[in-house]
Amino acid sequence: MFGSIEFYVVAVFIAAAVIGLAAMPRTKGEARTFLFAGELAPDSTPSEAGIVARVDDRGRLDIYRYGLEGISMEGAYSLAVKITGFDVTIEERLTAGSRSAEAASIGYACIDCLASERYHIQYRSEATGRSAAFSINMRPGNEVKRLLG
Numbered sequence: 596m597f598g599s600i601e602f603y604v605v606a607v608f609i610a611a612a613v614i615g616l617a618a619m620p621r622t623k624g625e626a627r628t629f630l631f632a633g634e635l636a637p638d639s640t641p642s643e644a645g646i647v648a649r650v651d652d653r654g655r656l657d658i659y660r661y662g663l664e665g666i667s668m669e670g671a672y673s674l675a676v677k678i679t680g681f682d683v684t685i686e687e688r689l690t691a692g693s694r695s696a697e698a699a700s701i702g703y704a705c706i707d708c709l710a711s712e713r714y715h716i717q718y719r720s721e722a723t724g725r726s727a728a729f730s731i732n733m734r735p736g737n738e739v740k741r742l743l744g
Contacts, residue, residue, distance in 0.1 A: 626679040633672035633704035635663075637697055644725055644743040646718055652735045656709055658718075660687065660702035662743075667692035672702035681712060687720040709733050718743070 644662035651657055658674065666672070670692030677684040685706075692699075711733050718741070719726040725743035 624680055626677055627708075629676045629678070629706075629708045631674045631676060631704045631706055633658075633660075633674060633702050635666065635668055635670060635672050635699035636701040636703065637668060638700040642700070644723065645741060646727060646743065647738065647740050648716070648718075648729065648731055649738040650731070650733055650735050651705075653707075654709075654711055654733060654735060656706040656731070656733065658685070658702075658704050658706060660704075661700065663689070663700045663702055664723075665691055666699045666702075667694065667696035668699045669693045669696040670699060672699075672704065674704045674706065676706055676708065678708065681714050683709070683714050683716045685716060685718045687718065687722070689720070689722045 638661075642661045644664075646661070647659040649657045649659070660672065663672070666689055671688075671690040673688045675686040675688060677686070687702075689702075713730060713732045715728070715730050717726065717728045720743060723743070727741035727743050729739045729741055731737055731739050
């Protein structure tokens with residue numbers, strides 16, 4: 596029985612099935628979307644478009660957006676955060692505001708819906724056509740800086 600060709604054909608088929616099941620990606624689950632209002636601030640020092648993501652002492656993710664252009668203090672900065680498993684997509688939403696008002700070049704928002712895990716984050720600004728990607732472990736004190744490209 597163990598010397599027959601049929602036995603080896605069945606054994607190879609079972610091995611291929613086991614490898615195929617092991618290689619299948621896990622389901623990510625349902626996507627959840629959260630909206631966060633941000634704040635704008637003026638800055639007299641011009642800087643390149645970029646973000647700083649910092650985990651505060653409470654385990655929240657603070658996002659600082661630098662290098663905003665064409666946005667006034669009467670405008671608005673907000674984030675739409677989509678979470679699918681450990682993949683996070685952050686969509687920046689900007690509203691220009693009045694041209695006669697003081698210019699804003701910094702945006703800030705606090706994301707408080709992430710657990711104490713490691714996340715893969717993609718930050719996108721559709722208004723400017725720029726984006727950045729990074730991974731961060733949600734432990735207090737961790738920080739990531741990225742230029743938007």
